[in-house]
Each structure stands twice: as structure tokens, then as C-alpha cells.
Amino acid sequence: MVFEIVRRDGLARIGRFQTRAGVLETPALLPVVNPKIFTVTPRELYDEFGFRALITNSYIIKNTPGLKERALEEGLHKLLDFEGTVMTDSGTFQSHMYGEVEVTNEEMVQFQKDIGSDIGTVLDIFTEPYWTKEQTAKSIETTLERMQVACDMKGDMMINGVVQGSVYQDLREDCARRMASMDVDVHPIGGVVPLMEQYRYSELVDVVISSKKGLNPNRPVHLFGAGHPMVLALAALMGCDLFDSASYAKFARDDRMMFIDGTYRLAYMQALDCNCPACRGHTIESLRKLTRDQRTKIIARHNLYQITSELSLVRRYIREGRLWELAEMRCRGHPALLDGLRRLKEHTAFLERTEPISRDGAMFYTGSETRGRPIFKRYADRVMERYVPPTDKAAMFPDGGKPYNRVYGEQFDKAMKAGYTPIVTSPFGPVPAELDEIYPLAQSLFPEITDAETVTESDNLTFDFIEKMGFKEVIEADEIPDGGDMEYDPDVLRAKAIANYQFGIDVADAMFRGKIEIVKSRKTGKIRNVISDGEHILSLRAGDGLYTLRPEGAQRILEKIPSPRMRVIVNDDSVPFVSEGRNAFAQFVLDADDEIRPMEEVIVVDRNDRLLATGRALLIKSEMKSLKKGIAVKVRTGSGDEA
Numbered sequence: 306m307v308f309e310i311v312r313r314d315g316l317a318r319i320g321r322f323q324t325r326a327g328v329l330e331t332p333a334l335l336p337v338v339n340p341k342i343f344t345v346t347p348r349e350l351y352d353e354f355g356f357r358a359l360i361t362n363s364y365i366i367k368n369t370p371g372l373k374e375r376a377l378e379e380g381l382h383k384l385l386d387f388e389g390t391v392m393t394d395s396g397t398f399q400s401h402m403y404g405e406v407e408v409t410n411e412e413m414v415q416f417q418k419d420i421g422s423d424i425g426t427v428l429d430i431f432t433e434p435y436w437t438k439e440q441t442a443k444s445i446e447t448t449l450e451r452m453q454v455a456c457d458m459k460g461d462m463m464i465n466g467v468v469q470g471s472v473y474q475d476l477r478e479d480c481a482r483r484m485a486s487m488d489v490d491v492h493p494i495g496g497v498v499p500l501m502e503q504y505r506y507s508e509l510v511d512v513v514i515s516s517k518k519g520l521n522p523n524r525p526v527h528l529f530g531a532g533h534p535m536v537l538a539l540a541a542l543m544g545c546d547l548f549d550s551a552s553y554a555k556f557a558r559d560d561r562m563m564f565i566d567g568t569y570r571l572a573y574m575q576a577l578d579c580n581c582p583a584c585r586g587h588t589i590e591s592l593r594k595l596t597r598d599q600r601t602k603i604i605a606r607h608n609l610y611q612i613t614s615e616l617s618l619v620r621r622y623i624r625e626g627r628l629w630e631l632a633e634m635r636c637r638g639h640p641a642l643l644d645g646l647r648r649l650k651e652h653t654a655f656l657e658r659t660e661p662i663s664r665d666g667a668m669f670y671t672g673s674e675t676r677g678r679p680i681f682k683r684y685a686d687r688v689m690e691r692y693v694p695p696t697d698k699a700a701m702f703p704d705g706g707k708p709y710n711r712v713y714g715e716q717f718d719k720a721m722k723a724g725y726t727p728i729v730t731s732p733f734g735p736v737p738a739e740l741d742e743i744y745p746l747a748q749s750l751f752p753e754i755t756d757a758e759t760v761t762e763s764d765n766l767t768f769d770f771i772e773k774m775g776f777k778e779v780i781e782a783d784e785i786p787d788g789g790d791m792e793y794d795p796d797v798l799r800a801k802a803i804a805n806y807q808f809g810i811d812v813a814d815a816m817f818r819g820k821i822e823i824v825k826s827r828k829t830g831k832i833r834n835v836i837s838d839g840e841h842i843l844s845l846r847a848g849d850g851l852y853t854l855r856p857e858g859a860q861r862i863l864e865k866i867p868s869p870r871m872r873v874i875v876n877d878d879s880v881p882f883v884s885e886g887r888n889a890f891a892q893f894v895l896d897a898d899d900e901i902r903p904m905e906e907v908i909v910v911d912r913n914d915r916l917l918a919t920g921r922a923l924l925i926k927s928e929m930k931s932l933k934k935g936i937a938v939k940v941r942t943g944s945g946d947e948a
């Protein structure tokens with residue numbers, strides 16, 4: 306079993322999940338197929354909709370005479386006529402909802418193996434949101450015991466280890482952690498259907514995030530029972546890789562159509578404005594005139610098209626590094642979802658760990674919830690901790706358009722000459738003039754008409770910053786006195802401020818020594834290279850305004866800053882490859898700095914702290930250490946390659 310992370314955004318990942326029936330690209334949704342009635346046949350799901358995995362219920366098969374015998378004889382794939390991955394559920398839900406089930410966990414796991422399920426499920430105990438903590442804790446113990454039995458029995462079938470824990474975040478995290486230590490292949494988050502049915506999305510967010518905290522990053526996470534297109538972006542953002550939907554068929558049988566903003570009854574709809582292949586050519590009247598069976602078929606297909614198109618969009622936004630924007634837009638479609646998005650802000654510290662240092666495109670502000678994105682916290686924390694003002698007085702500027710140095714060039718110069726450090730009050734909080742081109746300050750778009758929340762937050766941050774920096778005097782931009790004559794080198798100040806911000810003050814100090822020369826682009830006038838004591842230590846990227854670490858700079862860090870700071874340590878097998886400039890793969894990583902974030906500059910070293918290469922981390926430490934496949938560091942320059 307291998308799960309490889311190909312791309313990421315937020316906690317979301319584009320993954321490649323290898324099952325014995327093939328490779329599944331995640332995020333993926335598995336339509337639920339009722340083995341007794343195919344509303345849409347598995348063959349159609351595969352050929353027409355492109356589903357490469359489905360989920361069916363082994364308990365129903367086992368209890369249906371005829372089906373049981375055929376499944377045992379022919380196997381599930383033949384029974385269903387489906388060549389993709391088949392996941393089976395165990396009957397937990399049936400036992401829970403209808404009090405049926407007189408089967409044991411052993412029986413169900415054995416049966417799932419016998420019928421050739423690719424991914425079977427333990428007979429877990431469904432923990433309801435209204436359960437007491439004691440009741441929940443007790444049933445988790447039973448689920449964990451059963452899980453151990455299931456792992457011991459599974460053979461070459463993969464197994465779902467369902468995380469339970471009702472709405473208790475500590476129980477969820479603990480259950481997840483204990484499941485993660487077992488030989489489990491996929492982690493569904495269970496017991497969440499009632500939360501989704503009752504639109505309790507803020508609790509869903511707590512449940513998913515606390516479960517994610519306990520799980521290992523090397524296994525796909527399945528959100529059990531989530532299949533409405535409206536939740537997919539938010540759920541993917543929280544790191545759910547797999548989904549399943551029974552509603553596409555259930556809703557269709559009740560004449561209910563799924564759309565991105567909700568579910569609508571055919572009887573109440575005023576018009577059919579859908580262009581999916583199932584609806585094309587139909588009007589609301591023509592749909593209503595069909596026989597019940599015909600209509601169910603069309604609506605089920607319509608529902609599936611809504612799901613697949615949203616899922617494709619989610620994948621695209623992950624690839625483009627814009628999933629936050631999609632999730633925010635989707636969450637504005639329903640107040641309950643907006644609660645979910647707002648609750649996500651409570652988990653910023655956890656989300657910050659996987660928030661990339663920069664993205665390719667500009668970030669868009671979609672409304673006041675955007676302030677909850679971890680990039681805001683990242684910037685505020687770093688500027689507060691890592692900025693060193695060049696003077697002991699400050700001049701405050703309003704946000705008058707970007708880049709600030711172009712808009713305010715002369716006034717900034719006047720301020721500095723008079724001994725005042727120019728600071729712009731931006732939606733991110735205070736922006737010192739030297740930092741105005743780094744991601745996300747320059748690479749972000751905000752509406753010109755500001756909202757009160759952003760103004761308040763920004764003012765608060767600026768106030769704290771001024772206090773922290775200990776400025777003796779703070780004036781407004783129009784109060785800067787004329788005729789100052791302080792000498793300063795704006796390029797060197799900028800070069801150092803960016804290094805402080807990006808690497809931390811101690812690391813920047815380790816690199817900047819002796820004479821500092823700045824090489825600028827003749828075309829743009831922007832800083833390109835930083836030369837210190839005659840050695841090229843850093844190059845500045847035009848796109849995100851942040852540095853690329855040169856081997857000379859890396860060497861200086863290794864000499865002064867103790868391991869594992871900024872390091873990714875690889876084993877001996879990997880040494881010859883990485884020193885030749887090949888990427889460092891996760892399976893060879895021995896250790897890494899826990900502060901490394903995706904897209905961060907890192908130094909790849911051997912076990913003796915010898916420089917092998919510099920590059921950009923694609924994974925964080927916990928991922929590097931647990932993933933068995935995939936690039937940990939995209940290596941730029943081997944130490945032998947001094948070009």
C-alpha cells in the first residue's frame with residue numbers, strides 16, 4: 306500500500322493511492338452502490354462517469370440470499386461488473402440505524418476477504434454526537450480491540466480503520482493516534498453523518514481537524530458519508546482524501562436534485578437551469594412528465610455529474626494553490642457552512658504547519674473570513690518576531706496601492722533620511738517598507754472598499770507591532786520633517802530585512818558578514834543576488850520576493866546554526882544522488898527541522914551534517930518521516946554544481 310502526495314494546498318492533497326485494482330487519484334469520491342438495486346450500474350459509473358472506485362455494503366450482500374452465494378463464488382468485482390477499486394462497509398451503519406446485525410467483527414472481516422473486497426472495514430461502533438463522553442470512550446475501546454483483530458486477519462485485503470469519538474476532540478485525536486499506530490490502510494472519519502444531516506458544520510470541522518491531528522500523513526483519510534458537492538471543497542481543505550455518496554441515489558428516489566448550493570425538490574423548483582449531460586434537452590416540465598423510474602435515473606445521473614464536476618474543480622484549485630478561495634466561496638453558499646469556515650480559524654496553528662511559504666499566483670481576498678487563513682497568522686507572527694527596524698522612530702503610511710515602494714518612493718526616502726522607519730498599515734497588518742515585495746504582501750488582491758473587521762484587525766496588529774518594536778516616536782506620513790540627511794543603503798536594508806523575515810534573525814546573521822554587495826536586475830531594478838564577503842549567498846526570486854539559498858549561504862548556516870535547524874537529513878543511500886543534484890525522496894529522510902514549511906528553503910545534509918544540496922521542501926517533517934514515496938526536497942543545486 307502506497308499513498309503518494311503529488312500536490313498540496315492547505316491540508317488538501319492531490320494523492321496517488323495504489324490499491325490492488327489500480328491507482329486512484331485523490332481527492333476521490335466513491336459512489337455507494339446498493340448491491341440489491343443499481344440506480345446507476347457500476348459499469349456506467351466506470352465508463353461514463355470515470356469513477357475508479359466505489360463502495361458497497363458487505364453486510365447487505367451477506368444477508369441477501371442469492372447475492373451472498375454469487376459474491377462468494379464469482380467475487381465482488383464480477384458480481385458488480387466493476388474493474389476499479391471496490392471498498393466495502395461492514396454493517397456498522399445498519400446495526401446502528403436499524404439495530405440489525407447479529408454478526409461479529411471476525412465474521413464480517415472474513416466475509417469481506419472472501420468476496421474479494423479491495424478495502425474492507427472493521428465493524429466499528431458508530432458514536433453519535435449526543436453520546437456522553439463515558440459512553441463514547443468505552444465504545445472506542447471496543448472499536449480499537451476489533452481493529453486489532455481486523456488488522457491481524459486482513460491478509461492482502463486493505464482495511465479501513467474508522468476514527469470514532471462523537472464530538473469530543475480529545476477522544477477523536479486519541480482514537481486517531483491509536484489507529485495510526487496500527488497496520489491500517491485507510492482512515493475513515495466515522496460517526497459524522499448526523500452532523501452533516503443536521504448542518505452542524507462547525508462541529509464537523511472540529512471533528513475532522515482533531516482526527517487529522519492524530520493521524521499519520523501517509524494514509525488517505527475518508528470522510529464517511531460525505532458526498533454532497535457543497536462540502537467537498539471545505540472537507541478537502543481539511544485534508545480529507547476520500548468521500549462517498551449514497552445521497553446521489555437516495556435523493557434521486559425522492560425527486561431531489563443536488564446543486565452546489567444545496568438540494569432542491571423538483572416539485573418546488575421554478576426552472577431547470579442545468580446543463581449537465583443528464584439534464585441537457587430537458588425542462589422542468591419534461592422532467593416532471595417522465596415516469597418515476599426514468600426520472601430517478603436522470604436525477605441520479607444529474608447528482609453524480611454535480612459531484613464529479615465539483616471534485617474536478619477542487620482538484621484544479623489544489624493544483625493552482627487556490628483551494629482556500631474555492632472553499633470560502635462555497636462556504637458562502639450556506640450559513641451553516643460559513644460557520645464551518647469560521648470555526649476553521651480556531652485551528653489556525655495546526656493549519657499553519659502545512660501552509661506553504663509561497664504560492665504561484667496572487668491570493669484573493671473573498672471576504673472577512675479570508676483573514677482566518679493561516680498565511681495571515683504566519684505573516685503577523687514573523688514580522689513581530691523577526692523584523693529589526695533600522696531606526697528608533699516610525700512614520701506610518703496608509704495602504705495607498707502596491708507596490709508601496711513605487712507608490713511612496715520619495716516619501717519613504719524622506720522618512721528614512723529624517724530617521725523614521727516607514728511602515729504601511731495593510732490588511733495584513735504593519736508592513737515595513739523593506740518587506741513590501743514578499744509573498745503574500747505584494748501577491749494579494751483586496752477590495753479597495755475596506756470592511757470594518759479588516760481595518761480593526763490591521764490597526765490592532767499595527768499597534769502591537771509598534772509597541773513590540775519599541776519605537777520612541779511614531780508620526781503620520783504627512784508629519785515627516787524636511788531636510789533629514791541620515792545616510793542609509795536601501796538595498797542592503799531590504800536584503801537583510803527579507804533574510805531576517807524568511808530565515809530568522811540568527812540565521813540571517815550567520816550569512817551576512819563583511820562587505821555586502823547587491824546585484825540588481827538592469828531591467829527591473831530589483832535585487833537579484835546578495836554577495837557577502839565576495840561570496841554569492843542568496844538569490845532573490847522575482848515571483849514571491851523571497852530568497853533562494855545558495856550553497857555558500859547554506860555552508861555558513863551549517864557552521865553557525867546547530868542541527869537540525871533548516872536541515873533535512875538523509876541516509877547514506879541517498880547521499881550520492883542528492884549531491885549530484887537529484888531530488889531527495891521521503892523514504893530516505895532520517896530527520897528534519899520541525900519548523901520547515903512547504904516550499905521553504907532547506908539544506909539537505911548527510912548524517913554528519915555535511916552539505917549535500919539546497920532546495921525547497923515539498924513536505925513537512927512528519928510527512929517526510931512517514932511517507933514511503935514522493936519528493937521531500939526539490940533539490941536545486943548539488944554541492945558539486947557551483948554554476
Ligand code: GUN
Binds near residue numbers: 427
Ligand atoms: N458510514 C457512515 N458512517 C459510518 C461509520 O461511522 N462507520 C462505518 N463503518 N460506516 C459508516
Ligand code: ZN
Binds near residue numbers: 581
Ligand atoms: Zn443536471
